[in-house]
Amino acid sequence: MIALLGWIGVAAADELTLWHAWRGEERAALEALCDQYEAAHPGAAVAPLAIPYESLSAKLEAAIPRGNGPDLFIFAHERVADWSARELILPLEPQETGADSGFMPSALAALRWEGRSWGLPLGVKSLALFYNRALLPEGPPQTIEELLADGQADQTAPDGKKIYRLAYEVASAYHAAPWMHATGGGIFDSADPSQPETDGPVRLGRPANVAAFALIRRMALELVPPEPSGALVNQLFNEGRAAMLISGPWFLGEIASGLSFGVAPLPTVAGRPAAPWLTVEAVFLAAPPAGAAADPAAADLARFLAGAAGSQLRQNQGRQIVARTDVPAADPVLAAFREQAAAAIPMPLNPAMAQTWEPLARSLRRLTRGAGTPELAAAEAQTAYEILSRPLPPAADPAPWLIAAGIAGIAGLAWLAREIARAPIRAWAFAYAWVAPAFGAMTLLTLAPFLVGAAVSLFELQGQDWTFVGFSNFLDILLARDFPVTSPLSFWSTLLVTVLWTVCNVVLHVGIGVALALLLREPWVRLRGVFRAALILPWAIPSYITALIWKNLFHAQFGAINALLGALGIAPVSWFASFSTAFAANLCTNTWLGFPFMMVVTLGALQSIPRDLEEAAEVDGADGWQRLRHVTLPMLAPALLPAVILGSVWTFNMFNIIYLVSGGEPDGSTEILISQAYRWAFTRGHRYGYASAYAVIIFGVLLIYGRAANRLAGKKVI
């Protein structure tokens, strides 16, 4: 990759390079604009380079500091605070570039950080209201009051299925923002009410948010289908089973062909606009290598791309919602999105924002299930935010650690030298040479990442800097310093769930696996080969696919399991609303995935048990159960014990199922240690050190378990 970046750097030496992640019509429009720029500026050369969105930011962060970055790049505004602090981007004031006025004020505001502007806005994205013209021939309601009043009258599709008035991801924090802003609330309690979300402390629990939560709860319970995931609400809208959908311009590409739809701004709440978050795509100037001057042509190109003519082309050819008010939009859909964007609030650049998503989402999930009150949900969101955003552990003095590490290193080297001196290495040189590649690969792929991970657990990331904190992360975790032991966030509570999860799974895996293997051995079972192949299938299918299938099977409204229960006259179960049912749903999924392994191991082990032994027991007077208990199972034990140890370790760390099926619901109570570690690393403000400490503790728990189980197995093995 470094070589590639080097090559890109060389290739870009005498032309303007522009990195972006646009595709399809947007990319074609951008390339046409670059051609226009070259035509208007003889001698100028522009090289646009499309890079996959997932890797663009990582490539920018790697290439720009090494002088291998582009001259300009296009990205969302969300990283401005970070990149400006790291000096990856240059300030780019609209006035200085000579850019004409006409930018959407909210878009310009989004790019301002610490008093300066850091890019020129190109496009904007925000939520808006999609509506089905056939179901709402008179257009969508203008106010939330109308919407809620109409919602009382259910509509029914010709096939008898219910038509939902509104569908949207009601438990998503991103989708809650418009209502929080409409009731005068929000994330940050700005001192100046006319400029919401620009400064101030995070106050999720304030009364205005309680009002918003009450509104959201009403919509969830009266209008929106239960457990509305993104995929589900899109499907309902596309099938004509939802009259309205709240989504963003990204949904335009997924809309069913032939569906007559319109887009309108979100309904107002008590006369106040519902302002969603605004994401601004902007062109940025990459900082030149140290000592080099910025190419003035880059700013010129940026101004051209963001200018009125450029915007016109991007809008007409690229179907983009451009960030200008002076470019007329003929397309009513684009016009509606633009209208909504103008009223939207730029997504704050404040780093505290990252720690608000999970607390809000958790409160919303509980609230929209009908549990708790809006007051409680708002208060809990604030409490959870305060826990997640608590100050990082204080820096520790690394000197004693370095001395200890040094002594340990020297002792290790001395030991190694002694072992090498004692071992007849010369005599076995050939053998060592054969082993060396595998040893090297193991060191590189297993040992080194493990050591790095373990080392990370002694640090914490503060802004851009790693601070040495010693054992603070471990102590915080093990002493449950930040929350009560009974909180789902605490290590001990999660460990208890993890152990329960592992034990239940292993018991079911072994029980079902052994039972099926014994059944498949019976001579009276016909088509044994077919059954054997069919029963191994769950194992052969990638686990995340199975997890998603089961997740859908457990859906409260549309899942097959509730349909089956309904057919049997049993009331539908909201599977992810309580710990026991959510845990059972996870357990079902993982049992489905796990029993084939035990069945295959048992089938293999059964081959090695002589039939004579069971016949001897039969003649000795043992019935079926006694033969199983006294002869077959003890004989299976030597093969099953290692499988059980392996199965327990896999289950203990079965991230996929927890993350994809219950997602930790309800309220994080079904999280296991590994998913908890993931959340600390990636959804709770990048607490990498804390998450690494979790990982090291998980390793320790499994090491102790493995040693104990091996010792037990050693005694039992025949």
Add this chain to the structure above:
Amino acid sequence: MATLEFLGIEKSYGSVRVLHRVDLSVADGEFIVLVGPSGCGKSTLLRAIAGLEEITSGELRIDGRRVNDLPPKDRDVAMVFQSYALYPHMTVRENMSFALRLQNHPETAARVDQAAEMLGLQKLLDRFPRELSGGQRQRVAMGRAIVRRPKIFLFDEPLSNLDAALRQQLRVEIKRLQAALGTTTVYVTHDQIEAMTLADRIVILQGGVLQQIGTPDQLYFDPQSRFVAGFIGSPSMSFLEKLEPGVTVGVRPNDARIVAPGSPAIQGAPIPGVPLPGVPLLGATVEVTERLGFESMLHLRLDAAHGGEPLMARVEGEPPRGRVSVALDRCYRFDPATGARIRDAGRA
């Protein structure tokens, strides 16, 4: 102790019939040996007694009670397997007491100690099977059968995995035990020495068909067919097809007596017991000599004038070499087509 009756027992696997109408009565306390070549159905018959194989037709009775549909555990029989089938995860004591423990039998410990004493296993009771020799494992397998005091003992080739010396030793032990316990016993083997030495009566099977039932002496001295004659006796009987037209002549090695060349007997004097008129002495050449110490087995080839076929003879002392004369002290005559014994008045 019990009687055992087979009434027209048949067993088929699909269209393959492996037992053909077996009729047999075993008296209380009798030691019956089922013998025959591999695949003759002897183990199937034994397993049918144990209840491990279903009977296709016919009736099996233990103590006069029909047991065809009884599961093994309700038949009160004990079986010793060829592989010993000791439970590897249990000690010797646990192996031996297993059946009684399942019944919560009050005398479990006493019975195990008693059986261990009978078999010399007292010091091995706390060992696992993997810590025992083949012979010891065999004894444990027997001990497991003994402690139950069943109505019938079943042995399925129990000595076939042991070396010759141990086999002989255990053979004697089994015989002694059975005599002491007096339990009705059915014993399967393909080794006719075991059959001869152990049995009160031997049952010979071939291809699922019962060939002959009788005491060891009856089968040895009065075989009813060429198959029985060839199967019983070691080394086996020689069969001469060309000596007498239209008849297969069977001669046991013991009955082929070597006569020194030039001895008076050669002169044509009648020899008592020589059954074949016109063949008083046969000329032959010694091809191979197997020296067994006190005695030797001679592999002879008869002269072309006597059919030129191989014949075995047993001699004591220094074996002769080269050309010899053979006197046949006793012969058995069989129909070459059916293998049935041809009995002529006045001949053995």
